[in-house]
Amino acid sequence: MQTKTKVLSLSALVLAAVVFGMILAGSLDFTRAAAADPSAAAAAPAVASASARPAVAGLPSFADIAERVMPAVVSIRSTDIIKPSQRKGGMERFFGEGTPFHPFGPDRQQRGDQEEEQQQQSGGTGFLIEASGFVLTNNHVIDGAEKVEVTVGETDVYKAKVVGRDPATDLALLKIEGAKPFPTLAIGDSDRIRVGEWVMAIGDPLQFEKTVTVGVVSGKGRAPGLSNVTRSFENLIQTDAAINFGNSGGPLVNVAGEVVGINTAISRMAQNIGFAVPINVAKNLVPQLKEGKVVRGFLGIQIGPIEADVQESLGLKSRDGALVQSVEKGMPADKAGIRHEDVIIRVDQAPVKHNRDLIDYVSGKRPGTKVTLTFIRGGQEKTTVATLETRREEGEAPEPEPASDENREKIGISIDDLSPAFRNSYSIGKDIEGVVLTHVKPVSAAGDAGLREGDVVQEVNGTAVSNVAGFRAELKKAGDARFARFYVHRPGPRPANFIAAVRLKD
DSSP, X not given: OHHHHHXXXXXXXXXXXXXXXXXXXXXXXXXXXXXXXXXXHHHSOOOOOTTOOOOOTTOOOHHHHHHHHGGGEEEEEXXXXXXXXXXXXXXXXXXXXXXXXXXXXXXXXXXXXXXXXXXXXXXXXXEEEETTTEEEEOHHHHTTOSEEEEEETTTEEEEOEEEEEETTTTEEEEEOOOSSOOOOOEEOXXXXXXXXXEEEEEEOGGGOTTEEEEEEEEEEEEOOOOOTTTGGGOOEEEEOSOOOTTXXXXXXXXXXXXXXXXXXXXXXXXXXXXXEEEHHHHHHHHHHHHHTOOOOEEOOEEEEOOOHHHHHHHTOSSSOSEEEEEEOTTSHHHXXXXXXXXXXXXXXXXXXXXXXXXXXXXXXXXXXXXXXXEEEETTEEEEEEEEOEEOOTTOSOOOOOOOXXXXXXXXXXXXXXXXXXHHHHHTOOTTOOSXXXXXXXXXXXXXXXXXXXXXEEEEETTEEOOSHHXXXXXXXXXXXXXXXXXXXXXXXXXXXXXXXXXXXXX
């Protein structure tokens, strides 16, 4: 037994020696191909010197990109005068207290007695887009500032003029004057970037000037709901390039050194989730920003996505399109004959697959422009022409919450006729007709649809109802349908009308 063990050990040792010899020979390039041409050795290139550093396959030279881009990236310092009653910084004013998102600005520094007016300084980043001195940055970097200064390079400080602002996209255009042409950044095409592409963020995080971080495009078309001001126009690039306070307004560049986005906000709930405004949005707005004000076309409708239950209740072939939730009286859509429950599938020749398509197209047109709307109503395709008006600066009302319906037994609601007492209790206007929801069970079809106490159901499956009897009669007509469609009015400081598809049976 002992002899056998020794033989096995010796065999293992010999095998290990053979393998080691093969590895050593291969690593020292001693091994030749079995059928190698002897003349090939003469044609082989010389071995690179030890000092040479060939690029890693598949990775760009980030150092080269930074070297090209850095001269046109600028630091921005703004100074606000804050009264004692205005202790919240500009970032909180813009994004709101308690929001999970935050712009890339450093903590603002206040000086002076707490009972007196104070100077509040904040910093951010920007980049030059024209040799004449036009600088692009975020609106929240300079919002409310009494004085704005821009530093080009390490020492050249210029007083900047705010030429134009657009709070809805959080963009601002500044102008500085200098004796020589300024360095500029090449502008890319944000529509062509792909998820997974390398990108570089440059800015002044925490006042560490010209900091470079690298990551990838993590997502496109993000609408995180940064604020009520930006909500309607959010179509952001998500990146995991490390960004911190102070990066606001800085460029997000691709491997060609072209700007594809303007860094705008981060999520405070996670690590390395940042958002940037696509550069194509800025390209479209710069001409208007130079004029001092951005104006947008306006239809006067509130739209929502087409969920599966709404698709079924309306008998739609697909979920493409924008569902009209409500129409503002006297506005262009109302004048053109658009009604709630219409599904807009095309504007002029541009298809509308999502809400974003309609919003971007209409807001990109000047007031007074005529647009052709193609929509589906009652299963039929129709067209109409609307003349756009000027969109209000505060933007459209926020999209309504999902809604559901009521029927105490089937869907978990209690309803009643609208009486003066109910109108007073729920702040329902005198011009509103329908039935009021006096109770909604949290765990129910109505609760799942988002209906809540105080909502007023004005229509059931497209038919107006003015009392409980009418409501029940229309609900009964639904027969074996899985969903009932309700047109709902939600009272409050900002009343909203919306469509709710309520499940009647599984």
